[in-house]
Amino acid sequence: MSGQHDDGRIRSLTFNCSMAGASCDVEDMTLETVKLTLIGTFLLFVFLTSTSLNSFVFLLFYKKFKSFTISNCFQLNLTACNCLTALIIIPFAFASLIYGEWIFGLVWCQVTGFVLNFVFAASTLTLVVISIDRYCAIVSPLHYRMKITRMRCYFMIGAVWVIAGIISIPPVVGWNKFEFRTHKMICTVKWDSDNKYDSYYNLFLVCICFALPLIVMVWVYSVIFRAAKLISQKTRRNSLVPRILEETSHSPIILDKRRRSSTAPILGRKFSVHKLGALLWYRDEWRTAVTSIIVFLTFIGCWLPYFTVIILETLLQSDHKVPPFVQTLSIALALASSAMDPLVYVFRSHKSRQELREILLRKHAASSESISKQYMTQEVYDPLKQRSSVQLLDEKCVPYFTRTVK
Template identity: 25%
Template sequence: MNSSLDLNQSIPPFCLLDVGYSQIHNTCILEVAIILFLTVLIICGNMVVIFVFHCAPLLNHHTTSSFIKTMTYADLLVGVSCVVPSLSLLHHLKGLDEKLTCKIFGYMVSVLKSVSMASLACVSVDRYIAITRPLYYTTLVTPCRLRACITLIWLYSGLIFLPSFFGWGKPGYHGDIMEWCAASWRTSPSFTSFIVALLYAPAALTVCFTYGNIFRICQQHTREINERRARFGPQEGEPGEGQACPDKRYAMVLFRITSVFYILWLPYITYFLLESAGIYRHPLASFLTTWLAISNSFCNCLIYSLSNSAFRKGLKRLCSFCLRRVESKKPPEVSAAHSTCHV
């Protein structure tokens, strides 16, 4: 009898937040709500970005669009993979091995976010080459090299987290919704140092170096034009202040995406380092920092849609196409009444 009571007591799900537990539905309501909300936002947002890229040919003129699309597909897969913790909290994964499911999910999320991080670093390198080597850009950045770079991003991201399957630390996912992940799967200082040295640090340093030089060069061009204009007056055919560095505006859009990425990931990386060193460990911090970092998968498309004029035009084209399809499916009398209202 006591063993059955103990079994019943172990049935309630593992809740990191320790609030919002529903005995009626036997689930962590607050965690399910947060994860499902982010899942819907990430999937819908990145699906819109993918459709807009197909509707706006201007977006494909930049070679950086290949990296942006790679990042978008990775973010979309992050949203799809987030269905796993939702199903786990709703008791739909009871037949699966918790240890294996936890490892696979943690590995997938880590690899996909690594692809996003590496893609942003490659975007910054691409813009750096475009501004510092404009005459040789087309010979340096070829479609073949672009495809090879994207392939290497996926391979590198997949390989760097693979040791976690063989017991060498935790790959990085900390918003543990499975008890085994939180209680038995521990971080390792050596593996954390390995990830930081081969992924986080190189990506961050590359971004800082490239964008620092991009804005320094653009400011130098603008200053030279202003000095020439002050000395000799406006010259015919001379580029304006906004045209002094034509790639600066597009670089600013990408810089915003990169900045928000690292701002949202900084709390997570900090917690990752502190937990690995045995300095600080807390379930609430684990959940919040992890899902704050994962929310970046939606923020990327939001920033891109608000900052890029070509993207906004493509979004309008997509919306008008959807409206035309809706109008074409309406009965003739409804369409006629709708057009009469507009007249």
């Protein structure tokens, strides 16, 4: 097995050097080994982070099932996509990276190729659904419950999986095909096919899974940001703080002590209330802007390299013109979305972090209490019953053992 390991690595490194048009010398082998180590470490980190964070999301939603909202349904659907990516795709990509070849058979290659397309499509479409849900909640909050009902929520989630399945089936039935590509670490669609009909499928996939979601998300989050900014401006315009400041700064009237003592606290309270309201709106506006930017940058950072490589290989009809490290990195970043999504869409919320902290602290407190009870449980000899009994001493008492000798 170790011999096959070494042969796979050597074949992979030799292939990388031949792609660069040079013979594999010691420096090239060292450089490729460093790249292999970096990508492998990155995949391992993504796997551990994704499984832990998405497990926490499931735990959080399980504990707050009674207060489960429609927005939580969309987030739970995204979490399911992330778990499929972490458990089905990443381990086999990591093994293929180490071996330098696909060792799991042709059938499993077709299965993982289909799952990869299926989960990636479902993930990007779910991000679109989440953006639409936020749009309705922020732009028209009074009509949100009428627009986003629970039945429509289930319909949208079902539509996401159906569309993802329709997008992923064509390579199985002959429109393009799944095959293992060394630098992509996993079985994927043959992006560099010289068949023009296969190229049409590649472009169709890019349009549905990347271009369309990108356009929708840019429009939705720009509208959300403008709406938050407009509401903030209206609030500041209607605030009494500027008028109070203007009246108090330009008024020449000098109040006596009695009037000053009675009106000053009122003006102070008004000023404090309106100043607090304005600060809250400033904060909400800033949080909305930051959230929109983070969501957009996360989507671009994770998915743009992946789909850019697809477009380049499709148009050039060759993967030799795209650097091998770029191909590997594009797949790694797409897989990293499974770890980024929980941070952006769930744990960035202060309420979600607080609820998870309470759950973990409650479990820690329960375990600590059980341990303390074990230490506080003492064996006391009862002379009347002539047998030992287990007695739980009160916390205020000093633990002790008693034994009476006749």
